[in-house]
Amino acid sequence: MTRILLLGGTSEASTLAKTLASVDMDAVFSYAGRTAKPVSQPLPTRVGGFGGVQGLAAYLQAECITHVVDATHPFAAQMSTNAVRACDAAGVPLCAFERPAWQAGEGDYWVHADSIEGAVNALPDTPARVFLAIGKQNLAQFAAKPQHHYLLRLVDAPEAPLPLPRTTVEIARGPFDVAGDTALMQRHGITHLVAKNAGGAGAEAKLTAARDLGLPVIMIGRPQVPERPVKGCVAEVMAWLSHSAT
Numbered sequence: 001m002t003r004i005l006l007l008g009g010t011s012e013a014s015t016l017a018k019t020l021a022s023v024d025m026d027a028v029f030s031y032a033g034r035t036a037k038p039v040s041q042p043l044p045t046r047v048g049g050f051g052g053v054q055g056l057a058a059y060l061q062a063e064c065i066t067h068v069v070d071a072t073h074p075f076a077a078q079m080s081t082n083a084v085r086a087c088d089a090a091g092v093p094l095c096a097f098e099r100p101a102w103q104a105g106e107g108d109y110w111v112h113a114d115s116i117e118g119a120v121n122a123l124p125d126t127p128a129r130v131f132l133a134i135g136k137q138n139l140a141q142f143a144a145k146p147q148h149h150y151l152l153r154l155v156d157a158p159e160a161p162l163p164l165p166r167t168t169v170e171i172a173r174g175p176f177d178v179a180g181d182t183a184l185m186q187r188h189g190i191t192h193l194v195a196k197n198a199g200g201a202g203a204e205a206k207l208t209a210a211r212d213l214g215l216p217v218i219m220i221g222r223p224q225v226p227e228r229p230v231k232g233c234v235a236e237v238m239a240w241l242s243h244s245a246t
């Protein structure tokens with residue numbers, strides 16, 4: 001009997017959940033619980049951390065999980081690392097469902113940063129108006145450059161005071177489009193965009209908008225995670241599931 005744990009938090013995970021539900025696969029969807037109202041899923045859903053590697057390994061056994069699909073965000077490196085280690089320990093096969101990283105094209109002006117700290121350092125010293133499109137985590141590190149005005153786009157309104165002195169908060173949930181992101185950047189007089197290299201279509205519009213507006217993009221590269229099989233589309237994940245189930 002196949003029973004899948006789907007680690008979610010991305011549009012890829014939601015797409016896969018629809019397919020799994022449509023073919024009546026036995027699967028549990030897992031959210032970290034970072035947003036107040038997560039997108040509802042057509043699968044039984046649990047919310048919250050597992051308690052590290054040991055907690056996840058214990059969960060896999062207690063729930064008789066036979067396969068894990070890690071469809072978390074490419075920057076959710078802790079969860080992805082824990083998943084590899086817990087699956088190793090519990091002898092459960094795992095694959096990642098991950099979108100390819102974005103690549104700079106003609107007309108793009110990208111400055112590559114290998115970490116959040118690198119992105120902070122890449123910002124100019126003179127005051128700028130920065131679209132800090134990195135979600136709500138890691139904002140505090142940008143307090144090292146308090147001279148900038150930061151436009152933040154968040155899913156939920158912040159509950160605590162922000163760690164940056166000059167901010168404007170836009171509450172919105174993707175996917176976003178180029179016309180909307182161009183208008184947003186123009187309205188706020190944006191001079192620099194900071195983005196995580198998430199890949200995928202839902203958050204790509206800001207990059208096209210920045211290119212059209214001739215703005216520099218500080219692109220933060222993906223964190224490293226332990227090696228694991230990676231699938232790039234729903235069909236590949238479904239093939240992996242049926243192959244490793246037999």
Ligand SMILES: NC(=O)c1ccc[n+]([C@@H]2O[C@H](COP(=O)([O-])OP(=O)(O)OC[C@H]3O[C@@H](n4cnc5c(N)ncnc54)[C@H](OP(=O)(O)O)[C@@H]3O)[C@@H](O)[C@H]2O)c1
Binds near residue numbers: 032137196
């Ligand atoms: N990082 C981003 O930029 C980003 C962007 C968009 C969406 N997300 C989504 O937001 C969630 C949290 O991201 P993060 O960067 O905070 O992760 P993270 O730093 O890799 O994970 C921190 C801890 O959160 C728990 N966790 C993370 N994802 C989980 C899931 N799907 N189900 C259950 N527990 C989970 C785990 O707790 P325990 O150790 O207790 O198990 C994990 O060790 C992820 O599901 C990710 O897909 C992240």
